[in-house]
């Protein structure tokens with residue numbers, strides 16, 4: 001490819017990125033125009049020949065999985081290595097509750113707003129997100145590539161009748177695609193920075209989402225601020241996370257994530273940042289997406 005056509009191609013990509021972000025609505029609790037309720041029944045199943053043709057490579061990055069396996073016993077220790085996720089949970093659930101209720105026309109103020117929704121929690125770890133989703137009425141499948149995580153998740157969910165019906169499975173998104181599973185909602189929080197190929201991973205998440213269903217992803221921005229806070233401060237100064245938990249080069253910028261999702265037929269409709277208030281010891285939703293951010297997208301019919 002000549003350098004001129006390469007430059008033209010890069011310019012086109014940048015413009016598409018810019019347009020995607022301009023179309024994204026930053027998260028707020030105001031009411032959006034209502035959208036039709038999605039249903040697994042309306043989604044056509046892929047035919048087996050197509051699946052073979054589109055077979056995706058594995059998303060597994062084994063050194064990453066080994067790190068999670070080594071600390072699997074600590075998932076439910078709210079003061080342990082997963083403390084940041086425990087502390088962040090109410091804030092990310094607020095985003096999920098609000099965006100899903102708007103999209104699926106559910107009442108966000110009722111006790112079980114996700115009744116009737118089929119949700120897969122990809123990279124569920126010990127189930128700290130899967131459980132509240134089940135308590136909010138969703139039919140939840142939690143999958144993780146680490147067997148120990150799934151064992152811990154199963155044991156913990158069985159302690160409560162409201163969560164004991166969660167289906168946990170040690171598998172990957174791409175394997176579920178091969179099994180032709182699909183869901184109203186596909187969630188992957190803090191996982192994409194640990195996979196081998198984020199674009200392929202997003203294609204699998206999209207293939208698992210029914211047309212007009214929702215895909216929610218959270219991750220860390222590849223910014224200097226994220227390097228300073230999510231790696232240097234969290235891993236080396238405050239010891240919130242084991243050293244080496246994150247690689248800065250594996251982070252994605254919001255523009256990159258929007259573009260990758262767009263190519264996988266997911267239109268990102270809302271985005272929010274998470275900011276930490278050290279005085280209150282709490283996270284809150286913000287328009288500041290410079291470090292931690294979360295996206296809500298819907299699958300288009302292409």
Ligand SMILES: C[S@@+](CC[C@H](N)C(=O)[O-])C[C@H]1O[C@@H](n2cnc3c(N)ncnc32)[C@H](O)[C@@H]1O
Pocket residue numbers: 059060061064065068085122123124125126128129143144145146149171172173188189190191194195196
């Ligand atoms: C940081 S944890 C996030 C856990 C959970 N999503 C949460 O936010 O509470 C990342 C999880 O993703 C899992 N994981 C990493 N790569 C994966 C893959 N390719 N497929 C499935 N799970 C994966 C890890 O085993 C780990 O449990």
